[in-house]
Amino acid sequence: MGSYMETLGSRAKTASREAGKLSTNEKNKGLLSVAEELLLEMEAILQENEKDVSEAEARGMKASLVDRLRLTEIRVQDMAEGLRQIAALDDPTGEVLSMKNRPNGLRIGKRRVPLGVVGIIYESRPNVTADAFGLCFKTGNAVILRGGSDAIHSNKAIVHAVKEGLRKAKLPQDLILLVEDTSRETVNEMMKLHGFIDVLIPRGGAGLIASVVQNSTVPVIETGTGNCHIYVDEGADLNMAVDIIENAKTQRMGVCNACESLVIHEHAAAQVIPMIVSRLKLHSVEIRGDETACALSGEIVPASEEDWGTEYLDAVISIKVVESLDAAIKHINTYNTGHSESIITESYANALRFQDEIDAAAVYVNASTRFTDGFEFGFGAEIGISTQKLHARGPMGLEALTTTKYIIFGSGQIRR
Amino acid sequence: MGSYMETLGSRAKTASREAGKLSTNEKNKGLLSVAEELLLEMEAILQENEKDVSEAEARGMKASLVDRLRLTEIRVQDMAEGLRQIAALDDPTGEVLSMKNRPNGLRIGKRRVPLGVVGIIYESRPNVTADAFGLCFKTGNAVILRGGSDAIHSNKAIVHAVKEGLRKAKLPQDLILLVEDTSRETVNEMMKLHGFIDVLIPRGGAGLIASVVQNSTVPVIETGTGNCHIYVDEGADLNMAVDIIENAKTQRMGVCNACESLVIHEHAAAQVIPMIVSRLKLHSVEIRGDETACALSGEIVPASEEDWGTEYLDAVISIKVVESLDAAIKHINTYNTGHSESIITESYANALRFQDEIDAAAVYVNASTRFTDGFEFGFGAEIGISTQKLHARGPMGLEALTTTKYIIFGSGQIRR
Known part of the structure; x- marks a missing residue:
């Protein structure tokens, strides 16, 4: 028996x-x-x-x-x-x-x-x-x-x-x-x-x-955890970027496909970071940034190393400023959990490179990470979201x- | 570090x-x-x-x-x-x-x-x-x-x-x-x-x-173990059955897709078991059978319960006589390792039922189990044979x- x-x-x-x-x-x-x-x-x-x-x-x-x-x-x-x-x-x-x-x-x-x-x-x-x-x-x-x-x-x-x-x-x-x-x-x-x-x-x-x-x-x-990033490329449509960031962070805070971290190209940072701050403040989101981000807005508090790897599932987001697409890809591949990542860009070459080189289950160009979902993908059902690679x-x-x-x-x- | x-x-x-x-x-x-x-x-x-x-x-x-x-x-x-x-x-x-x-x-x-x-x-x-x-x-x-x-x-x-x-x-x-x-x-x-x-x-x-x-x-x-069966159905082409059994058992003994056990419909047993015995004796294969099989040939020694679940990888084979296709499917699904199983049959309905109901990676009709191989399947390469179900x-x-x-x-x- x-x-x-x-x-x-x-x-x-x-x-x-x-x-x-x-x-x-x-x-x-x-x-x-x-x-x-x-x-x-x-x-x-x-x-x-x-x-x-x-x-x-x-x-x-x-x-x-x-x-x-x-x-x-x-x-x-x-x-x-x-x-x-x-x-x-x-x-x-x-x-x-x-x-x-x-x-x-x-x-x-x-x-x-x-x-x-x-x-x-x-x-x-x-x-x-x-x-x-x-x-x-x-x-x-x-x-x-x-x-x-x-x-x-x-x-x-x-x-x-x-x-x-x-x-x-x-x-x-x-x-x-x-x-x-x-x-x-x-x-x-x-x-x-x-x-x-x-x-x-x-x-x-x-x-x-x-x-x-x-x-x-x-x-x-x-199944599981999502430390999802949005990267705002040099030359991106910044209004689109801010709309997507607002959606991905605030449409529903406690879910695995919500955005937890922003990566911003240094040439876009001075213009877009204040736009992001004022939009996210409407939703009372706390923003934690690196030194460059903090210098661009008094509303941003310093991020610690731990922030880069944290899935907040809450009204908090981190911002990292980078000097290149390469640095953005490296940062995301270091700290992400293999869930959903998005690039906001007008560049054909950068869109393809981001999709090729980011290691995640879903890699977006110019869209909110919130779409990673069996129903949104048209499957009609969902048993979970796999963040591993087998099966x-x-x-x-x-x-x-x-x-x-x-x-x-x-x-x-x-x-x- | x-x-x-x-x-x-x-x-x-x-x-x-x-x-x-x-x-x-x-x-x-x-x-x-x-x-x-x-x-x-x-x-x-x-x-x-x-x-x-x-x-x-x-x-x-x-x-x-x-x-x-x-x-x-x-x-x-x-x-x-x-x-x-x-x-x-x-x-x-x-x-x-x-x-x-x-x-x-x-x-x-x-x-x-x-x-x-x-x-x-x-x-x-x-x-x-x-x-x-x-x-x-x-x-x-x-x-x-x-x-x-x-x-x-x-x-x-x-x-x-x-x-x-x-x-x-x-x-x-x-x-x-x-x-x-x-x-x-x-x-x-x-x-x-x-x-x-x-x-x-x-x-x-x-x-x-x-x-x-x-x-x-x-x-x-x-990857792995193969306790592979061949089931000889009622009304099967018995010459085909014996050729396939000889090939599956003896073409190469120590491999995972070699046949280790035969399941024979009782209406075919009296005719085919002596044919199998004389063919396998050419290759000095020891045959272990249930009571019915032993009664049909003095060359068959009694099988123990352990035999049904054993991957011999050697010049040994077991024979089980069953009263129906249902009993054959049940026996195979109880003792197999999910590798390769074959039915020898002339019946359309039985061929489909065997393929539907046998739980294994490869389910054959009228062919040797020895074909389960990346090269034989036309993949041009093989990293192994998976006997599990994920990925x-x-x-x-x-x-x-x-x-x-x-x-x-x-x-x-x-x-x-």
Whole structure:
């Protein structure tokens, strides 16, 4: 007999074999059934969520975190609507990406197939529970969910509704498995379930992600932190630059694709830095700059070395003045987290060099970094934004939850 | 100051930035220069290799392992020829795999780019040293090589020639870095070089691969073990079946795509098992079977439960008789290692079901499993065969050594 987690892993593996055989119609029917069931079980979900919320408040959880934890009628309706939208998306599995004949007559095709079992480790956002299930199920995977202990009552209630929706659609209920024991031991064991879990996706803060990367023997897709830069080139359209900077910094402050640092060519600095300062002051953004930047505005406070590498997720931004595009590229490649970087330029050559040489998931010319997002990229869904280089990089839609297998059609070929 | 391994990691990272900027012409020139230098330094390479070989023999290394370690004039010529062949391949980097316009006018493209720094951990095959360098360099990566201590003199001599070839082509010599300290501490540190090494590829036996998977915090591409099956369906062409089985088992015994286990439909068993036995006896293959198989031939010895999961890499094969295609699929999905599986059948429906439901990198109909190989698949190169599902699955050619980045062309877009 295996441990608690091994048993979950084995059940998920078995369910994943069934999931891989379902037609797109069957999967879509399941998603709609689950959406309906979430609404039917609304009252129970909100009651259980209230337990989590009052326990969190009693423990003195920060108001912004309590807000992420809290479900309302509208938020549950949004979960259901999210599943309906996933049902409406194209199913990426089954597609043959290429098929070629070899000289010996073998036909070798590469087909997109489900990953198998996906593990998600996340914090106290109960909406992730329904959303992650929907994306994994649509792509023919089983999912093992390990949410934060703060949200355990909410997650149990949501998973109950998902299982009931699956049952009504005559689908295996083990397609979703919740780790109900939220102890540190079970999460550590989950990260070692090599052979049962095909990929682990951590969703949450930098600490959670680092811990999964450090401890997991299961392959991990790192999502995450964004220390995103905007570089204002010599000769850039400065009004465009200021509009883009304002958007990238202030349209939503606490997200990974928000701009955290500006790099300014020294020939643009004297003109554009005062423009930036006055625009960002409208949003009460604190500005920390190097010596040159500070000399150009009394509103800028000195930046420390630590600032260059900091993802503020807050109303703070840093400014570095550089003497060349080379220096800008070097600075960004030194301090960025491989997420999203943008150049504001009118120069053809500089635009190409920036896109070639910056090492990041998304490299923009003359646009806000805030577009790095599965929906903005037109994927219709997003399981996270990968900041690593294996398997998936940048916003991950349904395709990131698939792998491929080679299918080979022969007529008796043997190797000589 | 960083440790020995951090210093290597940092040097490789710097070199990888340069590598990413090289044109295909520059890289090909570098490969040809290194090929030439290997021939120029032939004598030194063979002398240093002789030290490894005599030390290994003095320690009593098995003859087959000494043979893998030994270099000859022809083997060094083969290394040089391998690099010339890599130079002749298409460069996959730079290709834009898709480019679409979004409704707001953003043009979003997905471009294939180098991974950055590739780490290879391998055993005592000095030919891997030149080969891995060639594949990584062609794709614009820097490589850190950690070979076995048994081959350290050979590896140093080969790396000397590679660096000299790079120098003559005016290319950074840090594009190849050899871990000269082959202690356990340095390899453990190498597996933790998250942030410096973008991917680790272990090449070697099951023990080496398991150790890297267990201990690495750097993303790993697992290559490896193949417990490959051939299923003979009811109504199969039995002469074709026996020819394919003979080829898959005996054409080369010690390789990962060799067949290790047969699964036979009970309606075919009485006729085909004696045919298989007499054919495999020509190659002195020991046959271990379940009760039904043993009853059909006095030459078959009883198999234990352990046999079903064993990759023999030797003149041994197991036979399991099943009552249905379902039972065959279940048996294979239970015991296989996700490498290569084949069905011999005349049934359209069974061929499709086998390809759909078997969970492996390569699923064949009516062909030998021995074709799972980068060269046989037409990739012109192979860095290994991935038996895991993330990033790359099956034979890995040059593309497996690349990632993608999104390149976004805007004209002032901000997010609403």
